Amino acid sequence: MASRLIPILLLCSVIGTAFGKTRIVGGQETSIERYPSIVQVDFYSIWTATWSQSCAGNIINSIFVLCAAHCFEGTLALAIYRRIRAGSTDRNTGGVVHDVDSVLNHPAYGIAARYDADINLVRLRTPLVYTPVVQRVTIISHNSGIPDNSAVTHAGWGTTSSGGQASPILRDVVIYVINNQLCADRYAQLFPNSVYRVTRNMICAGLLDIGGRDACQGDSGGPLYYGTLLVGIVSWGHGCANATFPGVSTSVSAYTNWIVSNAN
Incomplete structure (x- = not known):
């Protein structure tokens, strides 16, 4: 991880x-006016x-x-x-x-x-x-949940492909919230009995079993938006844009x- x-x-x-090494993967260029x-x-x-x-x-x-x-x-x-x-x-x-x-x-x-x-x-x-x-930014209220399969958005200057270079331009990408327990089970298979675990204080998002869109290196600390609300902080993942193991963000509502x- x-x-x-x-x-x-x-x-x-x-x-x-x-x-892994990458940043916003599978997205497009955007502007600071939008974010x-x-x-x-x-x-x-x-x-x-x-x-x-x-x-x-x-x-x-x-x-x-x-x-x-x-x-x-x-x-x-x-x-x-x-x-x-x-x-x-x-x-x-x-x-x-x-x-x-x-x-x-x-x-x-x-x-x-x-x-x-x-x-x-x-x-x-x-x-x-x-x-x-x-x-x-407007942050989500305490302990509020985001429904599974909801569309959410990453933005950042991270790398655009595995092993690539940081983007010179701000980029964004739309992905979908993945069930927390499903995500935790996937990572538990990858890292059994490991400190690299998905907890209830995290949000997993991506294109499950498809991949191709994600945040990555250089995007840490950046936003995961649900509409205009800040709901996540980019944290970690197995490589980037992995089909099996989604990207993981800190759940803002827990804090x-x-x-x-x-x-x-």
Whole structure:
């Protein structure tokens, strides 16, 4: 299994080898005007002294961005090595850049399973200014469910094919919610008695037994939308766009109360 994180750092390279390498697969180019609440999360490489988008995030309010905890773990995941870029369709250019002040990973992250509670709040050093291309997202209410087979949408700058390069343009793709227990059973067959488990705090989505559409590396932390609601945070999966093993996102509704309590 692998997170949907672009392996630009040495430690992350190990993760990228264990999991698949791709980003929005089977989708199409779109624009920030359609998804003004998505932001790029840039990583700083101490080896090349450069910044590059490697995760995505979601604007909760002018100070906080909602992301995936695994985008902010490890010895090189300090706030000084992360920043966000808002308001741009293009990867690594345009929009407005904000430094990160602090990061709060969910306290249950990684306890029940490797990617359980894979969610965090990123506090910005300076507030965002809302514009037509910089807007807050609406999050789903606490413990609300999404019906199986519902159409949902990923957006991001991740790779477009296995082993490919990150997309220079924001992309989106429509997939469908897969029954949680069915998804858990599939992954249990792949990884019996493993920490890589699907829990009730996750949403699986894809084209079951067909494949071809998914989020992937570089899309971690980004959105899964049900209509205009943010219902998921891109987390992990077996490769990308796999027909048998769907992509897995953190279920936002499991953590809505925690988000509201801490994003102030």
